[in-house]
Amino acid sequence: MKQVTVxxxxxxxxxxxxxxxxxxxIRALARPLVGLRVAHVNATAYGGGVVELLFPLVGLLNGVGIPTDWWVMEGTDAFFRVTKTAHNGLQGADVVIDGPMQETYREVNVANSRFxxxxxxxxxxxxxQPAALASLVEHRRGRWIWRCHIDLSRPNPGVWSWIRPYLTAYDGAIFSLAPYVQPDLSLPLVAIIPPSIDPLSEKNRDLDPAEVEAIxxxxxxxxxxxxxxxVSRFDPWKDPLGVVDAYRLVKRExxxxxxxLVGSMATDDPEGWTFYDRTLRHAGEDPDLFILANLHGINHREVNAFQRAADVIIQKxxxxxxxxxxxxxxxxxxxxVGxxxxxxxxxxxDGQNGFLVESVEQCADRTQWLLQNPAERARMGGEGREHVRRHFLVTRDLEDHLQLLARLMAAPAAVEARTGLFVAN
Known part of the structure; x- marks a missing residue:
């Protein structure tokens, strides 16, 4: 495995x-945990939401006196094709993880377990990607937690039944939402911790309007x-093709x-370039339609500027x-418009800081309404920022993780209830 410097x-x-x-x-929660050693393990150091989460969380854990390392597992192209299929299956796609795929998955996890x-x-x-590790490490000293970042509300039954036995080796799990917790996953501890952003990062800090315009x-x-x-990965679940269709409806009026459309290509997502090319073909020749990725020199500062320049953000x-x-x-x-x-x-x-939509037509309608009503657009934007400040900054995420660490270390192997740490209101 390779270590990421944070x-x-x-x-x-x-x-x-x-x-x-x-x-x-946060200071009070961290005090009893000072000196506790923590490791985070994922499949990539570049691209995607997990990376966005780990940089500030690991940095802040170290800052409050909890030595924390971030490791990235090493895998083959074949392995990442399997795990992308698994990711899609866990989100409900009609896919199969066959015998050879299961063996590829296990072999890479075995290699990474030697640590x-x-x-x-x-x-x-x-x-x-690294979910099998807990079942492969014998006589482990520490406590192990599985952190699920994907929508597990309606998994493909076959894919879920394949990966679930690996998960039973964990001392606990973290999910982003309560509906993602599967009823047949029995673990000593389950926590609900939604993700967060770092407001001081290059991607989220304030930018001078002149710089935004120049970019x-x-x-x-x-x-x-x-x-x-x-702004998202080029992935069928993000529906960039549907966004293009909605844009075309708005453009008629x-x-x-x-x-x-802008996204980064994560190293653990072999489908990214394929779907990027498909999006380009669907877009066709349109001088007002821009499709950019990191190969165009797009980094965090550029994404920050694009989001600030946009009148409406879509996440369809x-x-x-x-x-x-x-x-x-x-x-x-x-x-x-999400x-x-x-x-x-x-x-x-819905109706307060944006709109929830179920179709291309709804997406186009709500987007057009926002574009044509600048006062309401500004009001909703202000409410959105405050909602994030109250609920989705990395400080809340850190607080939840410190609470979880305290419970994890204080409890015996079989702790009592599944308890959510956070409920948005």
Whole structure:
């Protein structure tokens, strides 16, 4: 496995945004846990929501005195094709993990299991790729937690029955939403912890309006005309093709509108480039439709600028574990038109800070309404930022994790109830 270097972050720096009371609670929660050694393990150091979560969380855990490392498992192309299929199946796709695929999955996990796990008191394993590790490490000293970031509300039964035995080896699990907890997964501890964003990161910190305009112009967009944007992986569950169709409906009534689709290609997502090419073909030749990826020099600062330049953010997901790009858009004061799926409804409060939609036609209708009603658009954007400030900043995420660590270390192997740590209101 390969270690990811993460700079240490000071929780005090977040006080102006999260509040002094939050910082004091975090200090108090961390005090009894100082010196506890934690490892996080996932499948990539670049691209996707898990990476966005781990950088600030690991940095802040180190900052409050809990030594925390981040490791990335190594795998083959064949392995990542299997795990992408597993990811799709766990979100309900009609796929099969056959015998050879199961063997490929196990072989890579066996290779990654040869590691000094006893150096850590708590090991947190993220998503399906390294999920087998807990079952492969004998006589482990620490406590192990599986962190599921995907929409597990309606899994493919065959894929779920294949991976579930691996999960029973864990001391607990974390899910983003309560409906993702499967009734036949019996673990000592289950926590509900929605993801969060780092408001001080390059992707989310304030930018000078002049810089925002310069970046938008550099990539060919006109800052004087309406801009609609979706920022996400190029993935069928994110429905970029549906976003293009909705844009075309809006453009019939508002010829001046522009659409931007932008995403990064994660190293653990072999389908990304295939669906990127499919999106390009679906878009065709349209000078007002921009499709960008990291190969175009898109980094966090550019994404930040695009989200701030957009009049409306779309996240038309068909399945969505949580949707951090929704959080990012709301934080920047932009209303979001989001698919009524997964974690989007606890972020997008329909009619208050954006709209929830079920179809291309609804997406087009709500987007057009927002573009044509600038006062309501501004009001909704302000409500969205406040909703994120109260519920979805990394300080809340850190607080929830510290509570979980305390419960995990204090309880015997069989702890009592499944308890959610957070409920949005």
């Amino acid at each position: 700079p240490t972050l000071r929780v005090e720096a977040y006080a102006p945004l999260a509040g002094e009371a939050v910082v004091e609670r 000094d796990w006893d150096a850590y008191d708590v090991v947190v394993i993220h998503d399906p 938008v112009r550099r990539f060919g967009m006109d800052p004087r005309r309406p801009l609609v944007a979706q 508002m010829p001046e509108v522009q659409l931007l 997901s068909l399945r969505e574990g949580f949707g951090l790009t929704v959080t990012e858009g709301l934080w920047k004061g932009r209303p979001v 698919g009524n799926a997964g974690g989007i409804p606890i972020q997008v409060l």
